[in-house]
Amino acid sequence: MTEKLHKEPKTKDNDQSPIIEIKDLHKTFGKDNTILKGLNLILNKDENLVVLGKSGSGKSVTIKCIVGLIEPDQGEIKVFGENVLNISKNELNAIRVRIGFLFQSGALYDSMSVRENLSFTLSKHKRDLSADEIEKEVMEALESVGLAEAVDKMPSELSGGMRKRIGLARTLILKPEIILYDEPTTGLDTITSREISELILDIKNKQKTASIIITHDMACAKLTADRIIVLKEGVIHAEGTYEELEKDEDEWVRSFFQ
Amino acid sequence: MILNLKNIFTEIGETTIFAKKFFKEVFIPPYETKEFFKQCYIIGYKSLPLVAITGFIMGLVLTLQSRPTLVKFGAESWLPGMVALSLIREIAPVITALICAGKISSGIGAELGSMKVTEQIDAMEVSAINPYNYLVVTRVLACTLMVPILVFFADAIGIVGGYVGINIHGDVNFYRFLTQIIQSLEFLDLFPATIKTFFFGFVIGMIGCYKGFTASNGTESVGQAANSAVVTASLSIFIIDMVAVQITDLFF
Numbered sequence: 039m040t041e042k043l044h045k046e047p048k049t050k051d052n053d054q055s056p057i058i059e060i061k062d063l064h065k066t067f068g069k070d071n072t073i074l075k076g077l078n079l080i081l082n083k084d085e086n087l088v089v090l091g092k093s094g095s096g097k098s099v100t101i102k103c104i105v106g107l108i109e110p111d112q113g114e115i116k117v118f119g120e121n122v123l124n125i126s127k128n129e130l131n132a133i134r135v136r137i138g139f140l141f142q143s144g145a146l147y148d149s150m151s152v153r154e155n156l157s158f159t160l161s162k163h164k165r166d167l168s169a170d171e172i173e174k175e176v177m178e179a180l181e182s183v184g185l186a187e188a189v190d191k192m193p194s195e196l197s198g199g200m201r202k203r204i205g206l207a208r209t210l211i212l213k214p215e216i217i218l219y220d221e222p223t224t225g226l227d228t229i230t231s232r233e234i235s236e237l238i239l240d241i242k243n244k245q246k247t248a249s250i251i252i253t254h255d256m257a258c259a260k261l262t263a264d265r266i267i268v269l270k271e272g273v274i275h276a277e278g279t280y281e282e283l284e285k286d287e288d289e290w291v292r293s294f295f296q
Numbered sequence: 297m298i299l300n301l302k303n304i305f306t307e308i309g310e311t312t313i314f315a316k317k318f319f320k321e322v323f324i325p326p327y328e329t330k331e332f333f334k335q336c337y338i339i340g341y342k343s344l345p346l347v348a349i350t351g352f353i354m355g356l357v358l359t360l361q362s363r364p365t366l367v368k369f370g371a372e373s374w375l376p377g378m379v380a381l382s383l384i385r386e387i388a389p390v391i392t393a394l395i396c397a398g399k400i401s402s403g404i405g406a407e408l409g410s411m412k413v414t415e416q417i418d419a420m421e422v423s424a425i426n427p428y429n430y431l432v433v434t435r436v437l438a439c440t441l442m443v444p445i446l447v448f449f450a451d452a453i454g455i456v457g458g459y460v461g462i463n464i465h466g467d468v469n470f471y472r473f474l475t476q477i478i479q480s481l482e483f484l485d486l487f488p489a490t491i492k493t494f495f496f497g498f499v500i501g502m503i504g505c506y507k508g509f510t511a512s513n514g515t516e517s518v519g520q521a522a523n524s525a526v527v528t529a530s531l532s533i534f535i536i537d538m539v540a541v542q543i544t545d546l547f548f
Contacts, residue, residue, distance in 0.1 A: 105422045131424035145419035148410070159423045162326070212423070 056080045056116075057216060057248050058104060063113035064272075065099055073099050074110065075272035081216070081248055086238070088251045088259045090294050091269030097252040098142075100269075101218040104250075105139055106130050117216070135163060138209030138217040138247075142224055144201035146193040152204055153189045156180070160211050179207040182244075183237060199230035206237065210245070217241070219251040223258045235261045256295060268294065314506045318436055321429050331434040339400050339435075339501075340442035344449065346399060347392055351450035354387055355379060355457025363465065376473050377480025379458040384481070385489050388450040390537055393496035396443055397529035401504035404435055405525030408508025409518040417509070432505040439501030444493040484548050492540040496533055503529040 058081035065074040073096040081087050089097045102108040104115055106122055115122050117133050125133075146155050156176040160167065167175070180186045183203040193201060202222060209217060222238065223231035235258040241247060242262075253259055259266060260280050268276040268283065268291055276283055276291045284295045359379050366372050408431060411417050420427040455477060462468050507525040511517040 107418055107421060134422055134424040137422070139419070139422040141415045141419060143414055145415040147416055147419075148414070149407075159425070162423070162425050165326075208423075 055083055057083050057118065058250070059114075059116040060100070060104075061114040061116075063100065063103060063115065064111045065096070065103065065108065066111055073272055074103075074113075077113070077269075077273055079267065079274065081250055083248055084242070084246055086242055086249045086251060086262050086264045088253060088263035088266045089269060090253070090259065090266060091275075095269040096272050097269055098220055101139070101220060101250055101252060104218065105134055105137055135212055136215050138212065138214035140202070140205050140209050140217065140219045140222055142221045144193075144198075144205035146196075146201055146204055146208070148193050150193075151189075152180070152185075152191050152193070152196075155193070155204065156208050156211050159208055163212060175211060179211040180204075182210060182241075183207045199226050199234065202226070202234055203237070206234075206241075210241065213245070215247060217247050217249045219249060219253070221252055221254065223253060223255040228257075231255055231258060232261075234258070238262045310510070311503065311506050314509070315502050317428060318433060318502065321426070321433050322437065324429070326429070328430050328434050331430060332438055335434050335438035336442055339396075339438045340445060343396065343399060343442075343446055346395060347446045347450050348453050350391060350395055351388060351453035352457040352460075354391055354450070355383060355454030355459075356461045357457075358382060358387065358454075359458045359461030360464070363461070373476070374480075375462060376458065376468075376476040379461075380455055380477040380481060381485060383454040383458070384451050385485055386537075388454050389447050389489055389493050389496065390533065392447045392450040393443060393493065393500065393533045394530055396439070396446065396497070396500050397533060398526055400439060401500045401507075401525040401529040402522040404501065404504030405507040405511075406518055406522035408505060409511035409521035410508075410515075412509060412511045413513050413515060413518060428509075432502075432509065435505055436498060436501035439504075440494055440497040443497030443500060444490060447490075447493045447496075488540060488544040488548065492536060495536050495540070499532045499536060500529050503532060 058079070060077055060079040063074050063077040063079075064072075066072040073094070077096065077100060079087075079100065089100070091097050099108055103110045104117060104122070110123065113123075118136065120129070120133065122130055122133060146152075147158065150158060153173075153176055156179055157172045160172055160175055164172075177186055177189065180189055183206050185200060185203050185207065188196065188200060188204065193204070196204060206222075219238065223234050226234065235255075238249065238251065238258075239262050242249060249262075251258070251262055263280055266278060266280055266283055267274050270276075270290070276286055276288060278286070280295075283291055286292055359375060362378060363372065363375060366375055366378070408417070411431070417427045417431070420430065455474075459468070459470060459473050462473065504525045507521040507528070511521040
């Protein structure tokens with residue numbers, strides 16, 4: 039199962055259409071720090087894809103390439119059927135609006151309150167909305183992550199878990215079709231991690247989003263994953279469901295699940 | 297040595313490319329007017345007390361230091377005009393710009409640097425919001441417009457300081473003091489000095505933004521961005537001043 043994946047991306051269900059398709063992605067930092075060595079990846083509609091791998095295996099680089107934060111050296115990234123590497127800035131922005139990105143730290147704007155963090159993004163993209171309509175959408179997004187009471191707080195007043203939830207609410211406010219999670223449960227206690235994992239699952243079920251979830255948290259992977267891929271040395275080393283990979287013949291792959 | 301020189305030229309080149317983007321972005325909507333006025337308030341209004349204190353001290357000290365020499369030559373009556381000319385043409389623009397480099401450039405460098413390392417700038421980018429337009433254009437524009445206003449303010453307060461200085465040793469009527477200043481000033485004393493303050497403001501904002509935007513990941517780089525912004529902006533102010541004086545000398 040592990041070797042042939044390097045060439046042909048595998049889909050779990052052929053009926054589902056790929057919403058993100060990555061082919062032969064290469065990225066080297068500096069002169070010889072090669073991170074991605076021909077990565078092939080597919081994300082299907084309504085699918086939660088969990089990406090596992092050691093630190094430095096290229097997980098975060100991959101999702102940053104998808105949204106255009108990092109420019110790959112070679113390869114093709116198709117999002118909603120468009121190669122994001124060959125489009126104009128405006129076209130890329132039109133795609134970015136349809137993709138949510140949850141940063142590891144939450145990346146809330148420190149100088150703004152929670153309300154402003156959410157309304158800022160919304161008001162930039164929906165300039166015709168009235169103040170009341172923006173407020174309504176902000177409260178709806180906050181309620182969806184269970185933090186409506188934090189609306190007037192500043193990011194410095196929030197705990198790690200709350201920051202992640204608010205970050206998620208900020209992502210959800212634009213109603214994205216794809217959400218990319220960069221280690222959503224890192225640095226959180228077990229209970230909060232589980233709450234975030236349940237929230238990810240809840241969002242997928244309610245809003246029908248497709249997601250790529252980068253995590254080292256196996257409980258999160260077990261709960262949220264429809265499919266898991268394991269990266270090693272810049273390519274996919276193994277792929278399957280949680281149950282399949284847990285019993286994989288490769289000891290290195292199994293070690294993630296112990 | 298050669299490596300250092302290479303780094304300096306690379307830095308100048310990269311700053312120029314970064315600054316070039318400003319002239320492209322400043323005309324492209326959306327115009328972030330709310331953020332621009334907020335920055336004008338922070339950069340302009342909040343710097344007033346500092347500029348007022350230094351402006352007053354500049355005027356007072358300059359008067360007290362110049363007086364003995366002028367008295368020696370029996371030219372004490374030239375004191376108001378000389379103090380005003382020195383303040384308006386050189387001292388107030390340069391000192392105010394240096395204070396702004398310390399306060400504003402470092403503040404912008406630290407703020408944007410910390411936004412960079414905590415991925416807030418990336419978060420804007422992936423939300424399809426142009427961080428250059430929102431963060432850089434507004435701050436640079438606010439600096440370019442606010443620094444000249446702060447310099448005018450420092451000129452005025454400095455003249456008041458000069459009046460206090462003169463009155464320590466004698467009794468001069470304020471109206472007479474002002475009349476002497478106005479008589480000794482020409483339009484050409486004000487014009488080049490004002491023009492150069494716009495360049496000071498632009499450089500202060502641009503260098504702060506550049507240093508913050510290019511901070512590498514890690515909290516240490518935030519401090520470095522702030523420190524480097526002050527040093528580079530201060531040095532640039534002196535270089536601009538030297539060039540401005542040469543050009544003024546050439547034409548006027």
